[in-house]
Every structure is written in C-alpha cells, then in structure tokens.
Amino acid sequence: MKNIFTFAKEFRQRVGAVLSMNQRNLEYIYPSNNRVDFPIADDKLLTKKYLLKAGVPHPETYQVYGYFFDLRNLDLDLSERSDFVIKPARGSGGGGIIVIVRKENGYWYSVGGKQYSLEDLRRHMCDIIFGIYSFGIRDEVVIEQRIIQHDSVNEITEGGLADVRLIVYQHQPIMAMMRLPTSASDGKANLHQGAIGVGVDIDSGITIHATHEGSYLDAHPDSNVFLIGRKIVYWSDIIKIGIQISNLVPLKYLGVDIAVSHEGPKVLEINVRPGIEIQNVNGKGMRRILAATRQMQLDVTKGA
Amino acid sequence: MAIKYNSVLARQYVFISLIALFSILPISIMAYKIFYLDYPLTGLIPVNSYILDVKMQADGHGDSMKMSTFLPKSDSRQTILNEMSSSGAFSLSIDSNDMNRMATWEAEDVNGHHNIGYSYSVQAKHVQYVIPDNLLIPDSYPESLGQYLKEEDGIQINDPLIDQSTKKLITDENPSILDVVTRIHRHLQDDFANKKFSGFTDAITALKLGEASCNGKGRLFVAMARHLNIPARLVGGVILKQGSKRTSHQWVELYINNHWVPFDTINNHFAEIPANFLTLYYGDQALFKHTSDINFQYMFSTKTRLVPRAEAQEVLGESVFNITNFYSLFQKVGISQDLLKIILMIPLGAFVVVVFRNVIGVETFGTFLPALIAAAARESGLMWGLLGFVSIIVISSLVRKVLEWLQLLHSPKMAIMLTTVVVVLLLLAVIGVNLGMIQLAQVSLFPIAILAITAERFAILEAEQGMLKSIKITLTTCVVIAACFFVMDSLFLQSMILAFPELILIPVALNLWLGRWIGMRFSEFIRFRKLIFGPQS
Structure with missing residues (x-):
C-alpha cells in the first residue's frame, strides 16, 4: 500500500509535468514573443510574405480583397475558379473559412456540400472585411489555393483537410499532433469544434495516441480506420519546415500548422498562442521538455 | 563578484517591491486612522436599520382639526435619521x-378624507443592564425624581391592594433592589396572563383581573415599584418588525443605581431592551391625540434593511482625514455618495472575476462584464438582476438569429442589437412597474453596449460551438455575477472602503501577485485529469 507521502509526491510530479495556461502565458509566450511581432502570425498575409521570401512551401494566394470596392470584379475573378479557399487574413479559431471544391451551374459547393451563389460569397467576404471573424477589426479576404491532401492522410481523414500542429520553442520541436476533421467538426480541423487530435512522436513521426471530445480513442469515429501506429509521410520535412520557420520569424514559442498535400508539406499558418490541449492529445505533459529547453537557453545566454 | 545587471532580476525586485508597497501602504494608513485618529472599527459592522412610516387618516366635516403624536428622540441607544413628513393641507x-417630542398637525375648515404621513429611519442598540445584587432601596432621592414616586391616575400606589400584594411578594425586612424587581418582574411575567386588549387598564384592575395588556402590566409595575420607593415610569413605543400594524407597546423603566433600567413583562425582558424597541415617549400618555368625530385611523409600516452604522458615518464626517470632504467634492457635481461607493467596489468585483478566470478557470462573457452587471444589479437585487441579464441575452440573441437570416452587414446589425437591448430593458422596467416589482425596473441601469456585445458573442459562440457551450458560459457568467454581487454588496466591505479608501490598493497587490501566478487553474485539474490522475503511461 502506498503511503500518503509517496502519493503526494507522485501527485506533485504529475501536476508538475503539465503546462498550465497561466504558465504558458507567463513563462513562454510573453518572454518569447514580443507583442509587436504578433501580427507575423496573426495576419496570414504577413505570414505568407515571410514564407514566400524564404521559399517555404505554402498554398498559393489567388486574390486579396481589402475593400468592398475590390469586390466589384468578384464575378470575373472567380469565374474560372472551381476550387479555392476563402479565409479572413486575421481570423482566429478557423472562423470564416470556406473551402470550395467544385462549381456547377453557376453555384459553388463547399467541402461539406453547401451551395453558394456569387452573392452568398460576396456577402461572406463583406463580413470578413467588416471584421466579424477578427474581433471587430477591419480585415482582408484571402482567396488561396485549395490543398489536395496526400492519399496516405486521406486514408485516416473524413471530409476535410487535416493538419499537423507542431509546437516549436527556441528552435526545438517540442510536441506534435495531427488534427483530423470529423463529421462533427464540419470539416474543420479545430479540436474545440470536434476534430480528432492524434499525438505524433516527434522523432519518428508515428502516431501514438488519439483523443476526441476529451476521451481517448483508437479509431476514427466516422470511418473506423485505426489511427494509432501510423507513420506520417514527409515527417522529416515537416520537422525541418517547423525549425526553418522558427529561424525565419522573431517568435520563439509558436505553433506551426502544416498540411500534407500530395506535393509535400505546406504551411497553413503559424500561431503565437498555441493551445495546451496538445498535452491531452499526446497523453503526456510538455512542461518538463519545455523547462529543459528553457534551461538550456538560459545556460547558453549566461555562457555568452 | 559584482552582480551583473539583469533585467529578469530587476523586474522581480520591482514586482516584489510593488506588492509590498501596495499591501503595506494601505494597511499603514488604516492603522494610523484606527490608532491615531481613533476611527471606530466596531462601527464598521453593518446594523439592521428600520424605516418606520406612521400613516394617519382622518375625515373632516368642515371644522378645524388637530392631531398629535409623539416622535422619537435620538439618544445613546437609538438614532433617528432621515425624518420626512407629508402633511398635505395641515x-x-x-x-x-x-x-418628549410631540408633533401636532392642525388645519381649519377641513373637509373630506386626509392622509398624513411621517417617516424616519431608526437604528437602535440592544442594551442590557446588570443590577448589583447588594444594592438596597435608597431612603431618599433627589427632588427631581419626585414625580416618579407619586400617585397618578391609573397608578394607585396608595391603594391597600398594592400594599397587600407587594407585602405578599416581598417578605424580607430589608430586601435588595435586585430581589425586589426580580420578584415583581417574575410575578407580572409568569402569574399574569398577557391579554391583547388595547383599552386603558389601571393598576388595580390589572391586579384584580390577574391578566392585562402591556399598559395594565406597566401601570401595575410602576405602582408596585413606586410603592416600594423605587422611582418608576411608563415608556411608550413600537416594536419594530417588517410589516404593517396598529399596535404600539408600553414597558417600564425603574431608576436603579442612577440609571433608568427597562423592564418588559409582556415579552420577558428583565433589565434589558432589544434593538427593535423604538422609544417614542416617557410617562403615562396616549400615543395619539386628535379632535373627536374625525374617524381617525393610524398605521405603522416598518421596512428593514442593513445599513452601515450611523455612528461610523458621523465620526467619519468629523475626523481629520475624512473622506466626506473627498465626497463633498463629488457631490458638488451631482455624483452621490452611493454611486461613489459602488465605483469604489468595482475594483473588488474585478478581482473576484480575476480569481474565477485565472485561479478557478471558468469562462465568462466579457472580462469584467460580471463585475459591471453585479454593480448595476445592486438596485434591482441579485435575482432580478440575473433574470434581467439572462432575458436580455436570450432575447437579443434570438433577434440576432433573425438578423442573421436577413443577411445584414455587421455594424448595422449590431446597431439593431443595441436597440433590442434598450427595448428589452425598457420593457422589463414597464413590466416591473406594472406588476409592482419595482426592483425589476432597476435593471434599466445595466451597461447597454456591453450587453449588446455579449448577446452577439453568445450568438457567435452558439453558432460555432453549439448551444450547450453558450448556455454553459452563460451559467458560469451568472455564477460569477452572483459572486461579484455578494462581495460588492457586502456592507462590511462597503463600510471599510468608505472609511479606508486606501484599501483599494489591496486588490492591486493581489492582482499583481496573481498576475505572476503560474499554478494550475482548478479547471485544468479536470481538463488534464487523465494526465494527472489517470494510469501512468
């Protein structure tokens, strides 16, 4: 029988392994990321500039609309396009994103099968410009290339684009997960909207653990495809891109979201406030490895 | 080795110094006020205050009319404040x-039905006297007390029956005062039935009947006491209790050891007087006197509420560092002390929200919305405040759904939402007034723009994360509003902040501390329960 002291010790160790929200903000985000640099991540157009300059693969931008006036030729701009993605440049949490996959009889259809007329799209873009998806701040509409997902990822995904979220701190990849849309998440790869989180081993790129809506699972609830023990394709490239981005931007604690297209990894966006749910998804806390990386950095600074 | 300049270390020093400053400074000022300026600390605990409304009615028939009654005086036990009269044509x-203080209303050629009102608030103390047990009945008293030893109408101290019954009661040759008054008190309390009779009963009648109402027992007590050479007098007043009534009350006071000591043999108060006894007059008097044939009616309506002690406010007004000067500045521009009190409480409400968000880890609509709603709900009361809040959010988000369907642009839509909130607030006020729920009408003080934004957030959250999630956050917001309300409505804390406004720095110190607190939020223990409590992986 365990006595109370060993129990308390183990409890403290376990609590000490988990990164809390307060600690993430105070010890990692605030000291690592300067407020003035937040737009590099928050503004997808600015992110794209950095990515373009360094030659990091990412979806091609078709159009940018910053004013209602710009939308006057929307008809012409979209006439030849049957698959594309509409995004707010400064949106958060995946809000305001529409993924168009085909065009039929003058209507566009989203990945979920919803029908959009030109006027529907124009109104949606007006909402974006008005800042509905970006806390009331004026925003810009980005029309970009739709990513065709790699077949090996399609095997484990249902109806939507999956992505890899990589936490990078001081140029070190800390923790990774893959986010798989479900029918419940309406094609969105956001955990709080019902996507599946699959923990991925950083070194091997093999999936180790999965959660959905707070509970552990082994198989995709829509397709029953087994999710654990799969090797993610292009894994070493994905890690390389994560580190490359951390060298590119002045942000020292960030989340990098990378989609796996049939042409290889493509960076979707970067995030200065990556969530802490990734710990549940991986079935382990990330405080220890963060602390070790931090200590290493402090030692390096002191040595210099 | 010299310590190298280190910004992390420097920040830590500044941080700790600020916390120390913001905790030590207010506590020092407070200590200075208490020990050096003699601020009354006990006076800060709120007391029950009564608002008594005396209503009188009469019908005139063209003649002159006169009505009078006693008004209470402030003394060491009771404080009378906010006296207001509505005298009409009188x-x-x-x-x-x-x-005594007597109010008289007079008018000539009065016709028709007339209402007269006089109201005041009362704060009184419970007082208990200890009578030394070795005290004997003095042989003589100062001349001024002579009137309290004399025979009066209805107080027949020289009647043989009084002599008989006191002799029967007190057998000792040389009894102590304590013994005498205990025996009389017990006799009247235990052997005489309490009777609800509002007419006049003299001492002898009460004695013969063996039962009496307050005035009969009172006269008998006074008669027996005076017979035994203890100065005694009748006291008239009202027992304060929430509600309306017509009954007044009488008790007695005996002059013992240089104090007038109260006794009530209806409610068994021996040498004590409860805090809800309002003294209106001394002596054997009628509470109301009026011209005859005017169909005179009266009624006492009592409301209770907790208020800061009157003495505390008075002393604050006199003291050097006094805050009432500070308030009089604001009063000049029409900001009431009440409003200032609430403004001073908002930092405390904000701190409660911080605890809920950063320590407990619940989500709320808007960072400080709960504190603001709690401040606004002060007039309406918590229940009506929450009801108003929830109905505004629900109705406005329903309206938003309609607007969403109409496919409107953002800003005009928000303007309509704002209008909806205004209309709902006004409707609630109208409903409240019509149904006699005045408190509900007070929700119109809610922060309108913030509510419109909250309704919008509620709707977006509902669309993006489902009804369940938005209801959950509404509920947690209500819980945090309630918590803020209880803290901000605390009379003790309000009195403290009025007396020691420097205490506003304490929440700043606490916020500084919480601002660098990296511990797990309570909700994170639940969120990461599998990592913390689950099987080791």
Whole structure:
C-alpha cells in the first residue's frame, strides 16, 4: 500500500509535468514573443510574405480583397475558379473559412456540400472585411489555393483537410499532433469544434495516441480506420519546415500548422498562442521538455 | 563578484517591491486612522436599520382639526435619521421638551378624507443592564425624581391592594433592589396572563383581573415599584418588525443605581431592551391625540434593511482625514455618495472575476462584464438582476438569429442589437412597474453596449460551438455575477472602503501577485485529469 507521502509526491510530479495556461502565458509566450511581432502570425498575409521570401512551401494566394470596392470584379475573378479557399487574413479559431471544391451551374459547393451563389460569397467576404471573424477589426479576404491532401492522410481523414500542429520553442520541436476533421467538426480541423487530435512522436513521426471530445480513442469515429501506429509521410520535412520557420520569424514559442498535400508539406499558418490541449492529445505533459529547453537557453545566454 | 545587471532580476525586485508597497501602504494608513485618529472599527459592522412610516387618516366635516403624536428622540441607544413628513393641507408643529417630542398637525375648515404621513429611519442598540445584587432601596432621592414616586391616575400606589400584594411578594425586612424587581418582574411575567386588549387598564384592575395588556402590566409595575420607593415610569413605543400594524407597546423603566433600567413583562425582558424597541415617549400618555368625530385611523409600516452604522458615518464626517470632504467634492457635481461607493467596489468585483478566470478557470462573457452587471444589479437585487441579464441575452440573441437570416452587414446589425437591448430593458422596467416589482425596473441601469456585445458573442459562440457551450458560459457568467454581487454588496466591505479608501490598493497587490501566478487553474485539474490522475503511461 502506498503511503500518503509517496502519493503526494507522485501527485506533485504529475501536476508538475503539465503546462498550465497561466504558465504558458507567463513563462513562454510573453518572454518569447514580443507583442509587436504578433501580427507575423496573426495576419496570414504577413505570414505568407515571410514564407514566400524564404521559399517555404505554402498554398498559393489567388486574390486579396481589402475593400468592398475590390469586390466589384468578384464575378470575373472567380469565374474560372472551381476550387479555392476563402479565409479572413486575421481570423482566429478557423472562423470564416470556406473551402470550395467544385462549381456547377453557376453555384459553388463547399467541402461539406453547401451551395453558394456569387452573392452568398460576396456577402461572406463583406463580413470578413467588416471584421466579424477578427474581433471587430477591419480585415482582408484571402482567396488561396485549395490543398489536395496526400492519399496516405486521406486514408485516416473524413471530409476535410487535416493538419499537423507542431509546437516549436527556441528552435526545438517540442510536441506534435495531427488534427483530423470529423463529421462533427464540419470539416474543420479545430479540436474545440470536434476534430480528432492524434499525438505524433516527434522523432519518428508515428502516431501514438488519439483523443476526441476529451476521451481517448483508437479509431476514427466516422470511418473506423485505426489511427494509432501510423507513420506520417514527409515527417522529416515537416520537422525541418517547423525549425526553418522558427529561424525565419522573431517568435520563439509558436505553433506551426502544416498540411500534407500530395506535393509535400505546406504551411497553413503559424500561431503565437498555441493551445495546451496538445498535452491531452499526446497523453503526456510538455512542461518538463519545455523547462529543459528553457534551461538550456538560459545556460547558453549566461555562457555568452 | 559584482552582480551583473539583469533585467529578469530587476523586474522581480520591482514586482516584489510593488506588492509590498501596495499591501503595506494601505494597511499603514488604516492603522494610523484606527490608532491615531481613533476611527471606530466596531462601527464598521453593518446594523439592521428600520424605516418606520406612521400613516394617519382622518375625515373632516368642515371644522378645524388637530392631531398629535409623539416622535422619537435620538439618544445613546437609538438614532433617528432621515425624518420626512407629508402633511398635505395641515400645518405641522413640533414641540420638544427634555423628555418628549410631540408633533401636532392642525388645519381649519377641513373637509373630506386626509392622509398624513411621517417617516424616519431608526437604528437602535440592544442594551442590557446588570443590577448589583447588594444594592438596597435608597431612603431618599433627589427632588427631581419626585414625580416618579407619586400617585397618578391609573397608578394607585396608595391603594391597600398594592400594599397587600407587594407585602405578599416581598417578605424580607430589608430586601435588595435586585430581589425586589426580580420578584415583581417574575410575578407580572409568569402569574399574569398577557391579554391583547388595547383599552386603558389601571393598576388595580390589572391586579384584580390577574391578566392585562402591556399598559395594565406597566401601570401595575410602576405602582408596585413606586410603592416600594423605587422611582418608576411608563415608556411608550413600537416594536419594530417588517410589516404593517396598529399596535404600539408600553414597558417600564425603574431608576436603579442612577440609571433608568427597562423592564418588559409582556415579552420577558428583565433589565434589558432589544434593538427593535423604538422609544417614542416617557410617562403615562396616549400615543395619539386628535379632535373627536374625525374617524381617525393610524398605521405603522416598518421596512428593514442593513445599513452601515450611523455612528461610523458621523465620526467619519468629523475626523481629520475624512473622506466626506473627498465626497463633498463629488457631490458638488451631482455624483452621490452611493454611486461613489459602488465605483469604489468595482475594483473588488474585478478581482473576484480575476480569481474565477485565472485561479478557478471558468469562462465568462466579457472580462469584467460580471463585475459591471453585479454593480448595476445592486438596485434591482441579485435575482432580478440575473433574470434581467439572462432575458436580455436570450432575447437579443434570438433577434440576432433573425438578423442573421436577413443577411445584414455587421455594424448595422449590431446597431439593431443595441436597440433590442434598450427595448428589452425598457420593457422589463414597464413590466416591473406594472406588476409592482419595482426592483425589476432597476435593471434599466445595466451597461447597454456591453450587453449588446455579449448577446452577439453568445450568438457567435452558439453558432460555432453549439448551444450547450453558450448556455454553459452563460451559467458560469451568472455564477460569477452572483459572486461579484455578494462581495460588492457586502456592507462590511462597503463600510471599510468608505472609511479606508486606501484599501483599494489591496486588490492591486493581489492582482499583481496573481498576475505572476503560474499554478494550475482548478479547471485544468479536470481538463488534464487523465494526465494527472489517470494510469501512468
């Protein structure tokens, strides 16, 4: 029988392994990321500039609309396009994103099968410009290339684009997960909207653990495809891109979201406030490895 | 080795110094006020205050009319504040002597039905006297007490029956005062039935019947005491209790050891007087006197509420560092002390929200919305405040759904939402007034723009994360509003902040501390329960 002291010790160790929200903000985000640099991540157009300059693969931008006036030729701009993605440049949490996959009889259809007329799209873009998806701040509409997902990822995904979220701190990849849309998440790869989180081993790129809506699972609830023990394709490239981005931007604690297209990894966006749910998804806390990386950095600074 | 300049270290020093400053400074000022300026600390605990409304009615038939009643005086036990009269066509005169204060309403050629009202608030203390047990009945008293030893109408101290019954009761040759008054008190309390009879009963009648109402027992007590050479007097007043009634009350006071000591043999108060006894007059008097044939009616309506002690506020007004000067500045521009009190409480409400968000880890609509709603709900009460809040959010988000369907652009839509909130607030006020729920009408003080934004957030959250999630956050917001309300409505804390406004720095110190607190939020223990409590992986 365990006595109370060993129990308390183990409890403290376990609590000490988990990164809390307060600690993430105070010890990692605030000291690592300067407020003035937040737009590099928050503004997808600015992110794209950095990515373009360094030659990091990412979806091609078709159009940018910053004013209602710009939308006057929307008809012409979209006439030849049957698959594309509409995004707010400064949106958060995946809000305001529409993924168009085909065009039929003058209507566009989203990945979920919803029908959009030109006027529907124009109104949606007006909402974006008005800042509905970006806390009331004026925003810009980005029309970009739709990513065709790699077949090996399609095997484990249902109806939507999956992505890899990589936490990078001081140029070190800390923790990774893959986010798989479900029918419940309406094609969105956001955990709080019902996507599946699959923990991925950083070194091997093999999936180790999965959660959905707070509970552990082994198989995709829509397709029953087994999710654990799969090797993610292009894994070493994905890690390389994560580190490359951390060298590119002045942000020292960030989340990098990378989609796996049939042409290889493509960076979707970067995030200065990556969530802490990734710990549940991986079935382990990330405080220890963060602390070790931090200590290493402090030692390096002191040595210099 | 010299310590190298280190910004992390420097920040830590500044941080700790600020916390120390913001905790030590207010506590020092407070200590200075308490120990050096003699601020009354006990006076900060709120007391029950009563608002008594005396209503009188009469019908005139063209003649002159006169009505009078006693008004209470402030003394060491009771404090009378906020006296207000509504006299209508009558002229009010108040005649005060060293014992009683009498109000008289007079008018000539009065016709028809008339209402007169006089209201005041009362704060009184419970007082209990200890009578030394070795005290004997003095042989003589100062001349001024002579009137309290004499025979009066209805107080027949020289009647043989009084002599008989006191002899029967007190057998000792040389009894102590304590013994005498205990025996009389017990006899009247235990052997005489309490009777609800509002007419006049003299001492002898009460004695013969063996039962009496307050005035009969009172007269008998006074008669027996005076017979035994203890000065005694009748006291008239009202027992304060929430509600309306017509009954007044009488008890007695005996002059013992240089104090007038109260006794009530209806409610068994021996040498004590409860905090809800309001003294109106001394002596064997009628509470109301009026011209005959005017169909005179009266009623006492009492409301209770907790208020800061009157003495505390008075002392604050007199003291050097006094805050009432500070308030008089604001009063000049029309900001009431009440409003200032609430403004001073908002930092405390904000701190409660911080605890809920950063320590407990619940989500709320808007960072400080709960504190603001709690401040606004002060007038309406918590229940109506929450009801108003929830109905505004629900109705506005329903309206938003309609607007969403109409496919409107953002800003015009928000303007309509704002209008909806205004209309709902006004409707609630109208419903409240019509149904006699005045408190509900007070929700119109809610922060309108913030509510419109909250309704919008509620709707977006509902669309993006489902009804369940938005209801959950609404509920947690309500819980945090309630918590803020209880803290901000605490009379003790309000009195403290009024007396020691420097205490506003304490929440700043606490916020500084919480601002660098990296511990797990309570909700994170639940969120990461599998990592913390689950099987080791």
